[in-house]
Amino acid sequence: MLKENEIRDFRSSSPKKLAFIYPPYGVIDNEPGLKVVKENYGVFPSLSLLYVAGTAEGAGHDCLFIDLNANPEPIETTIETLRKFQPDYILYTLTTYQFKENLDFARSLKEAYPCPVLVGGVHMGIYAEESMSHDVFDVGFIGEIEISLPMFLECDVMDLDGFSGVPGIIFKRDGRYRRTRPAPQLQNVDNAHFPARHLVDNSKYFSFITKYKNFTCFVSSRGCPFKCIFCEQGELKFRGRSAENVLEELQLCYEKYGIREFDMFDSSFTINKKRVLEVCQAIIDSGLKVHWAVRSRVDCMNEEMLVMLARAGCNRVYYGIESGNACILKTLKKDTNFDRMRKTIALTKKVGIDTFGYFMVGSPGETPETAQQTIDFSKTLDLDYAQFSKVTPMPATQLYALYLQEFKEDYWKDYIKNPTSQIAIPRPGCNMTDQEIQELCHKAYMEFYYRPSYVLKALGRVKSFEELWRSFKVAFEMRFLQESHTGNS
Secondary structure, X not given: OOOHHHHHHOOOOOOOEEEEEEOOOOOOOOXXXXXXXXXXXXXXXXXXXXXXXXXXXXXXXXXXXXXXXXXXXXHHHHHHHHHHHOOOEEEEEOOOOOHHXXXXXXXXXXXXXXOOEEEEOHHHHOOHHHHHOOOOOXXXXXXXXXXXXXXXXXXXXXXXXXXXXXXXXXXXXXXXXXXXXXXXXXXXXXXXXXXXXXXXXXXXXXXXXXXXXXXXXXXXXXXXXOOOOOOOHHHOOOEEOOHHHHHHHHHHHHHHOOOOEEEEOOOOOXXXXXXXXXXXXXXXXXXXXXXXXXXXXXXXXXXXXXXXXXXXXXXXXXXXXXXXXXXXXXXXXXXXXXXXXXXHHHHHHHOOXXXXXXXXXXXXXXXXXXXXXXXXXXXXXXXXXXXXXXXXXXXXXXXXXXXXXXXXXXXXXXXXXXXXOOOOOOOOXXXXXXXXXXXXXXXXXXXXXXXXXXXXXXXXXXXXXXXXXXXXXXHHXXXXXXXXXXXXX
16 A cells, blocks of 8 residues: 555556546536636636646656647547557546536547546546446546555556555446545645646646736645535645645746746635745745735735735735625625625735635525625725626535435436536525526626726726737626626526
């Protein structure tokens, strides 16, 4: 059994060739607004898949990474690339919301280029057997892969007998699903290999709100101690990387890949104040001139941390605000209040850091009136950006447990077995239709972004003509969508 402290030193005695594929991020048919945002607001790397590739390369395997979002190409071109590389395995990471798109692509590719397919991701830990019911997938990985993947790759290709000793996998044998013992969770996340960013062209990644075009995503911790009912991260133990380990990866990205901007995808970067200050001090002492953004809760931020974040180059904080109604916040288990939200956002602006607010429509207890309260509240905050999303009960969340209680059916389980292009899951405790919620989200975007005061402020913040054009294009298309929805209602 591979031990946690041996991960970085382990080298395979049987190197394999692995092709990692990040399929095109499909457009959800019932989310027209998502299409606009995805087409105009940026291209992001698949950090989870790059982590898997980093683990494989660290063990001595030969890896190829094909990102079809950053580098769109016909499937025939991908097939030709695979024929030249001759991989032993093809690897994907699955997401519940994009399962149909993931499945359709994998099936089309396997028909043209038969090769054993390995799949993983958070999704696999919830609906493993349902996902594996589709013959295109050969082996599924459940849980963290730092130990299970190197052990798996020591086996002969598709050696089903050998797989039984590998933790955290599922495969089909003799018509039955076989699950091995659970994969161990890393206790010291410093032991993990860094993402294999050298396998991709980092200049292809961007966001419309970043200063530099070649940027990347980054995680400095895993898990979250909070229990928001709409998030699955609260079920995972919080484990933060050391300041030294974080700085090592930042320096690698800066010096080797020329990356100057980072988006920290931690559920909440500011959970541990001591660690936040240590990371910031390490960046300051290193002299790295980087720009980076973090996600945080308003009740996990104070002025001392904000000052250090600003000194270390942090230029944006994403805050999960969610609602402008106190009862809904209580239901969501967001233990904060509006005064704290206003104070934290004001302090963030005071030190010169931009603010981005996340809001949701369609929570339990939501009505058109409470949704309007959220819209009105968003306009009272000094936010540079805001996102308004439809609530979707996702698997392994408390919100989905409420859905199961109310509707008595496992929507996602049935969807994974028979995926369709339409996702229409009802929302527990909310009597509004999907169309009504969609229209309220568009209304929120219009009211927030079309305010004269906001437009004037935004014009002063624009960094390039390209960014200005993208912003106007998105705003116009969102408005068009809003008018179309209203006209069809």
